[in-house]
Amino acid sequence: MPRNEPTEGTESWDGEGSARRRKAARYAVPVAVGAVAAATIGLVPAFAGSGSPDLPKISAQDLIAKMAKSDVQQLSGTVKVSTDLGLPSLPGGAGAFGGGQGGDGGSAGPQSKLMELASGTHTLRVAADGPEKQRVSILDKAAEYSLVHNGNEVWGYDSGSNTAFHHTAPGNGAHDKRHAPDELPPGLKNATPQDLAKRALQAAGDTTSVTVDGTAKVAGRDAYQLLIKPKQSASTVGSIRVAVDAEKGVPLKFTLTPKSGGAAAVDVGYTSVDFAKPAASTFSFTPPKGAKVVDGGAADAKAHRPHGKDGAAPGDMKGAQDMGGLNVLGKGWTSIATVKGEGSGLPSGKGKDTSKDKGAAGGPAAFLDSIGDTVHGSFGSGKVFSTRLVNALVTDKGTLYVGAVDKQALIDAANAAK
Structure with missing residues (x-):
């Protein structure tokens, strides 16, 4: 046929x-x-x-x-x-x-x-x-x-x-x-x-x-x-x-x-x-x-x-940049949204939040540790949280990078913006 x-x-x-x-x-x-x-x-x-x-x-x-x-x-x-x-x-x-x-x-x-x-x-x-x-x-x-x-x-x-x-x-x-x-x-x-x-x-x-x-x-x-x-x-x-x-x-x-x-x-x-x-x-x-x-x-x-401010449509670069510090890096399929942080990032899970228990009793920090991967670069260190489609990097300074890109692309973006 x-x-x-x-x-x-x-x-x-x-x-x-x-x-x-x-x-x-x-x-x-x-x-x-x-x-x-x-x-x-x-x-x-x-x-x-x-x-x-x-x-x-x-x-x-x-x-x-x-x-x-x-x-x-x-x-x-x-x-x-x-x-x-x-x-x-x-x-x-x-x-x-x-x-x-x-x-x-x-x-x-x-x-x-x-x-x-x-x-x-x-x-x-x-x-x-x-x-x-x-x-x-x-x-x-x-x-x-x-x-x-x-x-x-x-x-x-x-x-x-x-x-x-x-x-x-x-x-x-x-x-x-x-x-x-x-x-x-x-x-x-x-x-x-x-x-x-x-x-x-x-x-x-x-x-x-x-x-x-x-x-x-x-x-x-x-x-x-x-x-x-x-x-x-x-x-x-x-x-x-x-x-x-x-x-x-x-x-x-x-x-x-x-x-x-x-x-x-x-x-x-x-x-x-x-x-x-x-x-x-x-x-x-x-x-x-x-x-x-x-x-x-x-x-x-x-x-x-x-929509963002001024009626900007989703994906519009100017509208995204106006939304509470949200900025967009790159173009096309590898665009990365970033929000600049102030202060520390996510809790490390080390210290009083940590528990010997394997379940939810370990606390939110232990849970975040269990699903995130620690990464390092010239930007410092941070955690990458991954799904099958969207990945997100939260640096130790609290800056967020997220997009439908692989882990290395997030690290490269953080290094370039340090």
Whole structure:
């Protein structure tokens, strides 16, 4: 059966490539789903149908153009999200992002609930009707969490605790398109295959190889596989595969595999999808009788807003530098975020915090020692904390270096900045 041979597409990101990138932002339907942490995240056969379909050959640049021209605004479906960042477990059995009720509305607040997507496997039901209406439901064995965006209104509801979170974006209501989408809590537009693919393509440039690598069946639909690989050797990202609907040009699946190999670190894909207009009732929400309602208010919007000062978007260099001493070193896949410290770094774990016990009784310092590696350089010494994708260095002076880069890249950055 004929297959699409890998076709180099890096040339499509030069010259007119910047215009293509601007157009690419249009194809992602902003379905309201949770963020995958840091994400900062090979196409596994979990959703494969009857094998690789026989499709006409297409170059990487033509497939990207097809995505950019896609005008899909309405869809509904089921999404499976699997995240394996290799995060350590905290003492007491909680995950590194475990449980807890944040200050954003308790169990119904978007932040506390959506962080659960940072690990494990979850099933979501999603729906969208243009930029003003989205809904996502996180399905659990005994409960369901729903996040509904309709105009300038955002509702979160946790059926387990019968608690609702309500937030109204500032502006002139549902018709003020300047404000409503931007005031959504982070995570509302960050973890569908469309949104993740858009972020990956925006990062593509002379540091990236983009090719077409065969075809696949995803959610019963024919799709091309777009393969994205960093050219920078210090990146911890091995590859990103995006399954693109052959007819609609919509990304159906996003899979990020670390350079170290093994299972995907982030795997997000539709198991079923329908491009018909969802019923209007899908985006209506009224708190059930007896539900506790927590009002997020206008002030809460600033706390959740996924932008830096002056409205700078995430990844924007100037905006990052303005955020409380945060600075970004390097470019592309090996960018490193750094926050200058004042004083000492993390406790060493030596002294009164140390215990002979092997468990949580050893205290937080002993726990940090157990998961971090001590490193040295001309900058001094520090601890490196590693996941399968993101690594962080905290120096003895308290300065933080973090990125999807290997340990040596962090040490080199610290040495250069000393």
